[in-house]
Amino acid sequence: MLSDLEIAKNCNLESIETIAEKLGIESSDLIPYGKDKAKVSLDVLTKNNATKPADLVLVTSINPTPAGEGKSTVTVGLAQALQQLGKSVSCALREPSLGPVMGIKGGATGGGYSQVVPMESINLHFTGDIHAITAANNALSALIDNHIFQGNALNIDIRRITWKRVVDLNDRALREVIIGLGGVKQGIPREDGFTITVASEIMAVLCLADSYDDLKLRLGRMIIGYTVDDEPVTVKDLAVEGALTLLLKEAFQPNLVQTLEGVPAFIHGGPFANIAHGCNSVIATKMASKVSDIVVTEAGFGADLGAEKFLNIKSRMAELNPKAVVVVATIRALKMHGGVPVADLDKENVEALLDGLSNLKKHTETIEAFELPYVVAINQFTSDTKKEVEALTSWCQTEGIAVAETNVWKDGGRGGLALGKEVLKLLEEKQTRFKPLYPLDASLKEKIEKVATTVYGAAGVDYNKDAEEMIHRLTQLGFDNLPICMAKTQYSLSDDPTLLGRPKDFRLMIREIRPSIGAGFIVCLTGDVLTMPGLPKQPAALQMDIGADLEAIGLF
Structure with missing residues (x-):
């Protein structure tokens, strides 16, 4: 059996100019990065004369498990299936972070015969967007510390600087650090820390801005700390929003690549869904919508995280009108939610599958709460038995839920034709009344x-003292009219990652509130969620190498 990397290497890529032609994008609007990827000028947004935006299809899933769900694979496979059905389609995805790539989760380019390519480049440095965000974030950190060193004209309280440095790797040793040691010339000693780049507010700002002017305004609104008089200090107060915008000039342009079957794919932005808003950039989604009739996009992790934020934050800010949702589920993952350990997932267990369906049911209820039509995609594995597939299909039919078996990992677009037809039915038959x-x-x-009660099923919410005080302060400052961005474990509907299935009678604990005024939302940290992950005992990096032909080895 070929690995994902071997499949990707064996494919015949079309030139990026050919992919752009499918969308009516002129070569003069491309900034090529080699033969197989390009940045796209924002001029495309004003050149295209489409009278109506594309039908926007969101792909989400149940809570992830080590058993695998394949949300990105289904997203790509569905787009390929829609192309085979004669539709003008593109997909809009996020850029992978090096943290998961070098850690445990892996990349974010799909798998098998439903991948975006060149997967090696996309999963590593791609066009340098995340590096540019890292540079902008850390330039701001340096400018903050230099301002303090040079006299601190803004009277910043060094004990209350909230802006952290970033690196796009999992590095637990950097969560809490002391900077400025070594003497007078080395700066002012203070506590600091690092988050992973994809959790940076600059990543969220880049993904939610809709123009260069908006990007600059949002960067200027970001709060970096507070004065000794407890007044917020912004990037605009430091007068460096222009410099940050300049560093992000190229990174703000969407990236165009293709799937294994030549479907155009916009890959841009990479915020995590458990600690950020988890969606690709607004600018890429709008561009895809301008140049194709259907756009298939994804939001990170389960419907409790990425989908909720896509609908409550991104769609509201960008005035998007999603038309249909796909909820991805695997029999393996559902059995795990039903109590089966990883070692026994290949054994038939219809009873555990039925127990695990409570998790799927909760996610479908969440989509219903937004008044959106949806279909459940059964992403098949070779270990699925006939009885298990029949049990899941029968349950969906009994619940009145549209369902389609998919095998896009093995068969590419052909394996997603049933799902594609179900999605087209939703687009043709349903009059959506989407509302946050x-x-x-x-x-x-x-x-x-x-969010806690409707989406997670919590019995209520508790707040620690610091969170209570910050809510009061943000309300005083007039920031209480912003949407919220919940930071929560992806593994459970609750804030306890060990509670699988559909937990009951739990209370959600809000331990910290962080204003992301530039992004335009308030971050609420729950449980023990971290903004800087750590590496596992056996990180994926241990399997990676470079061959004599300079080709990657061990990249999934």
């Missing part, structure tokens, strides 16, 4: 509790 779960003028606590 809460109004922006609700209080911060009302928004938090709406």
Whole structure:
């Protein structure tokens, strides 16, 4: 059996100019990065005269498990299936972070015969967007410390600087650090720390801005800390928003690549969904919508995280109108939610499968709460038995849920034709009434509790003292009219990663509130979620190498 990397290497790529031609994008609007990828000028947004935006299809999933769900694979496979069905389609995905690539989760380019390519480049440095965000973030950190060293005209309280440095790797040793040691000439000693780049507010700003002017305004609004008089200090106060915008000039342009079957794919932005908003950039989604009739996009992790934020944050800010949702589930993962250990997942166990369906049911209820039509995609594995597939299909039919078996990992677009036809039915038959779960003028606590009870199924929400104080302070500052971005474990509907299935009678703990005013939301940290992950005992990097032909080895 060929690995994902071997399949990708054996494919015959079309030139990036040919891919652009499928979308009506002129070669003069491309900034090529070799033969197989390119940046696309924002001029495309004003050149295209499409009278209506594309039908936007969101792909989400149940809570992830080590058994695998294949959300990105299904996203790519569905786009390929829609192309085989004669539709003008593109997909819009996020860029992979080196943290998961070198760690445990792997890349984010799909798998098998449903991949975006060149997968090696996309999973590593790609066009340098994430490096540019890292540079902009750390330039701001350096400018903050230099301002303090040079006299601190803004009277910044060095004990209350909230801006952290970043690196796009999992490095637990950098979570808490002391900087400025070594004497007077080395700066002012203070506590600092690192987060992973994809959790940076600059990543969120880049993904939610809709123009260069908007990008600059959002960067200027970012809060970096507080004065000794407890007043917020912004990037605009430091007068460096222009420099940050300059560093992000190329990174702000969407990237165009292709799938194994030549479907155009916009890959841009990479915020995590468990600690950020988990969606590709607004600018890429809008560009894809301008140049194709259907756009298939994904949001990170399960419907409790990425989909909720796609619908409550991104769609609201960008005035997007999603038309249909695909909820990806695997029999293996559902059995794990039903109590089966990883070692026994290949054994038939219909009873555990049925127990695990409570997790799928909760996610479908979440999509229903947004009043959107949806279909469940059964992403098949070779270990699935006939009885298990029949049990899952029968349950969906009994619940009145549209369902389609997919085998896009093995068969590419052909394996997603049934799913593609179900999606087209939803697009043709359903009149969507999409609406966010809460109004922006609700209080911060009302928004938090709406998500916790409606999406997670929590019995209620508790707040520690620091969170309570920050909610009060943000309300005083007039920031209570922003949406919320929950930072929560991806493995459970609750804030406890060990509670699989559909936990009952739990209360969600909000331990910290962070304003992301540039991004335009308030981050709420729950449980023990971290903004700088650590590497596992056996990181994926141990299997990676470079061959005599300079080709990658061991990259999935």
